[in-house]
Amino acid sequence: xxxxxxxxxxQASSADGWARDWHDFLRAPRKxxxxxxxxxxxxxxxxxxxxxxxxxxxxxxxxxxxxxxxxAIDIDGRALEVYVANHRTRSALxxxxxxxxxxxxxxxxxxxxxxxxxxxxxxxxxEFTRQIDVVLAGPPxxxxxxxxxxxxxxxxxxxxxxxxxxxxxxxxxxxxxxENVPGVVRSKGNVVDTAAALLEKNDYEVVSGVLxxxxxxxxxxxxxxxLVARRAHRPVPLEEVALQLFREPLSVSWAIGxxxxxELDPADPMDGLAExxxxxxxxxxxxxxxxxxxTPNHLRPDCHKDGTTYGAVYGRMWWDKPARTIxxxxxxxxxxxxxxPKLPRTLTPRxxxxxxxxxxxFDFCAVDGEPPTKRDLARWIGNxxxxxxxxxxxxxxxxx
Numbered sequence: 279x280x281x282x283x284x285x286x287x288x289q290a291s292s293a294d295g296w297a298r299d300w301h302d303f304l305r306a307p308r309k310x311x312x313x314x315x316x317x318x319x320x321x322x323x324x325x326x327x328x329x330x331x332x333x334x335x336x337x338x339x340x341x342x343x344x345x346x347x348x349x350a351i352d353i354d355g356r357a358l359e360v361y362v363a364n365h366r367t368r369s370a371l372x373x374x375x376x377x378x379x380x381x382x383x384x385x386x387x388x389x390x391x392x393x394x395x396x397x398x399x400x401x402x403x404x405e406f407t408r409q410i411d412v413v414l415a416g417p418p419x420x421x422x423x424x425x426x427x428x429x430x431x432x433x434x435x436x437x438x439x440x441x442x443x444x445x446x447x448x449x450x451x452x453x454x455x456x457e458n459v460p461g462v463v464r465s466k467g468n469v470v471d472t473a474a475a476l477l478e479k480n481d482y483e484v485v486s487g488v489l490x491x492x493x494x495x496x497x498x499x500x501x502x503x504x505l506v507a508r509r510a511h512r513p514v515p516l517e518e519v520a521l522q523l524f525r526e527p528l529s530v531s532w533a534i535g536x537x538x539x540x541e542l543d544p545a546d547p548m549d550g551l552a553e554x555x556x557x558x559x560x561x562x563x564x565x566x567x568x569x570x571x572x573t574p575n576h577l578r579p580d581c582h583k584d585g586t587t588y589g590a591v592y593g594r595m596w597w598d599k600p601a602r603t604i605x606x607x608x609x610x611x612x613x614x615x616x617x618x619p620k621l622p623r624t625l626t627p628r629x630x631x632x633x634x635x636x637x638x639x640f641d642f643c644a645v646d647g648e649p650p651t652k653r654d655l656a657r658w659i660g661n662x663x664x665x666x667x668x669x670x671x672x673x674x675x676x677x678x
Contacts, residue, residue: 296495296525297495297528297532300495300666301532303336303637303665304533304632304635304636304637304638305536305637305638306637307639308637308639311339311344312344313344314339314342314343314344315342315343316343316344317343317344317345317346318338318343318344318345318346318411318412318453319346319348319409319410319411319412320334320345320346320347320348320349320410320411320412320413320414321348321349321350321351321406321410321412321413321414321445321449321451322347322349322350322351322361322365322367322413322414322415323351323352323375323413323414323415323416323417323441323442323445324351324352324375324415324416324417324418324438325350325351325352325361325414325415325416326352326354326357326361326416326658326661326662327357327360327361327364327640327642327658327659327662328350328360328361328364328365328662329634329635329636329662329663329664329665329668330414330416330455330457330662330663330665330667330668330671331345331347331361331365331414331668332635332636332637332640332665332668333635333663333664333665333666333667333668333669333670333671333672334412334414334455334668334669334671334672335365336665336668336669336672337668337669337672337673337676338672338676341676346368347365347366347367347368348367348368348369348406348409348410349367349368349369349370349371349402349405349406349410350362350365350367350369350370350371351370351371351373351375351378351402352370352372352375353372353373353374354372354657355372356645356650356654357654357657357658358370358371358372359644359645359646360641360642360644360645360650360658363641363644364640364641364644369405369406371401371402374438375415375417375438375441375442375445376438376441377399377400378398378399378400378401378402378403378445379396379397379398379399379402379441379444379445379448380396380397380398380399381393381394381396381397381440381441381444381448382394383440383444383472383476385472386467386468386471386472387468387471387472387475388471388475389475390471390472390475390476391475391476391479392444392447392476392479392480395447395448396444396445396447396448397448398445398448398449406449407448407449408449408450409449410449410451411451411452411453412451412452412453412454412455412675413442413445413446413449413451413453413454413455414455414668415441415442415445415454415455415456415457416456416457416458416663417438417439417441417442417456417458418438437467437469439456439458439462439465439467439469439470439473440469440472440473440476442454442456442473443473443476443477443480443507444476446477446482446507447476447477447480450509451509452508452509453506453507453508453509453675453676454477454482454505454506454507454508455504455505455506455507455668455671455672455675456473456504456505456506457502457503457504457663457667457668457671458470458502458503459501459502459503460488460501460502460503461503462503463503470486470503470505473505474486474505474507477507481509481510482507482508482509482510483507483508483509483510483511483512483513484505484506484507484513485505485506485507485512485513485514485515485516485674486503486504486505486506486516487503487504487515487516487517487520488501488502488503488504488516489501489502489504489516489519489520489667489670489671490520491527491600491664491666491667492527492600493520493524493525493527494520494523494524494525494666494667494669494670495523495524495525495526495527495528495666496527496528496600496635496664496666496667497527497528497529497530497532497533497600497601497633498600498601498602498603498604498633498634498664499527499600499601499602499603500603500604500664500667501603502663502667504516504667504671504674506671506674506675508675513674513675513677514673514674514677515674516670516671516674519670519671519673519674520670522673523670523673527599527600528600529596529597529598529599529600530595530596530597530598530599530600530601530619530633531597531598531619533601533629533632533633534629534632534633537628537629537632538620538621542626547627547642547643547649547650547651547652547655548626548627548628548631548642548643548655549626549627549628550626550627550652550655551609551623551624551626552609552610552624552652554611554624557577557579558592558611558612560577561573561577561578561592561611562594562611562617562622562623563622564577565594565617565622566594566622570594571593571594571595571596571615572589572590572593572594573591573592573593577592578591578592579612582612590602590614590615591611591612591613591614591615592611592612592617593614593615593616593617594615594617594618594619595615595616595617595618595619595625596619597619597620601615601633602614602615604625604630604633604634604659604660605660606656606657606659606660606661607656607660608624608625608630608656608659608660609624609625609627609652609656610624611624627642627652627655627656627659630659630660631659633664634659634660634662634664634665635664635665635666636659636662636665642655642658642659
């Protein structure tokens with residue numbers, strides 16, 4: 279077994295001042311980690327730059343405990359550099375998580391089982407074997423997403439989800455948290471139920487469900503599915519976590535209001551804006567001249583006219599409401615409701631990062647050589663799990 283003993287963990291604080299606490303988290307300088315009686319050693323799979331890890335670490339440190347980012351594995355080497363710089367990760371592997379563990383699964387759903395004991399291989403077997411307490415993971419979600427109409431539910435990447443229970447079992451990790459889009463439960467491979475069965479047959483207790491960021495008080499309407507497993511102890515059901523943590527959502531103004539009068543620095547990638555076509559400039563101009571939030575039919579391209587389900591595209595955000603889901607398209611007016619509520623432009627990476635729950639100290643430019651491109655930043659920020667959702671999932675794993 280791992281060194282973390284889960285009995286008697288400190289309980290989550292229910293102190294007032296929640297909004298002030300998260301306000302400080304986003305804006306204050308990073309605090310140096312203090313000595314703690316218990317340290318969780320974490321391995322992050324498919325973690326990107328580490329939004330899920332941020333939320334998990336905040337939940338742990340609120341209890342007077344600590345996190346050591348022992349490892350991260352991702353195919354995006356530049357994202358790994360950002361992860362290591364910000365999470366102070368000891369070891370990073372630029373590889374597919376499927377390549378670091380040897381396993382085979384027979385059956386689906388409740389009938390699923392490993393054909394033999396999963397085993398870490400290659401460099402991962404040297405660096406991580408029996409040293410990990412927590413496995414965090416965000417397997418590729420494109421095949422499960424409702425935005426993917428062609429291969430929804432039958433994308434080969436969906437099966438990477440099962441890599442996570444294999445790694446957890448191989449390492450005898452105490453806690454497992456897997457996040458994905460809500461549509462993951464409809465995958466043709468039945469990956470959520472299959473992963474749950476694989477874990478349960480190896481002494482884990484498992485809960486799963488959806489957490490909504492705005493229902494936790496956050497100024498964004500993003501939802502994610504979580505599978506939370508804990509060895510020999512049942513996690514708090516996610517429905518119970520959602521009820522315990524329910525708050526009316528904050529607004530976009532809470533997240534980025536202090537940035538309104540800040541002059542953008544053209545040399546700073548975090549202030550970068552995508553070039554817009556004359557048509558998009560005209561759409562944005564019309565919204566502000568008419569004090570509207572939805573682009574009228576006559577200004578939309580043909581593919582977005584007359585009853586389309588993508589009514590939010592070319593839309594302006596509301597200052598006094600939560601943002602819609604931040605995606606990798608936040609720099610482009612035609613990919614969502616991403617026009618700034620007060621200024622005639624789209625969001626900057628800095629503003630989108632705030633709405634995603636990344637604090638200002640988080641350095642997205644910590645990449646050797648060339649600075650990140652707009653495409654890099656859009657992918658890293660838009661694909662991230664808002665830290666508030668990682669924080670909520672951690673409450674399930676740790677006990678609320």
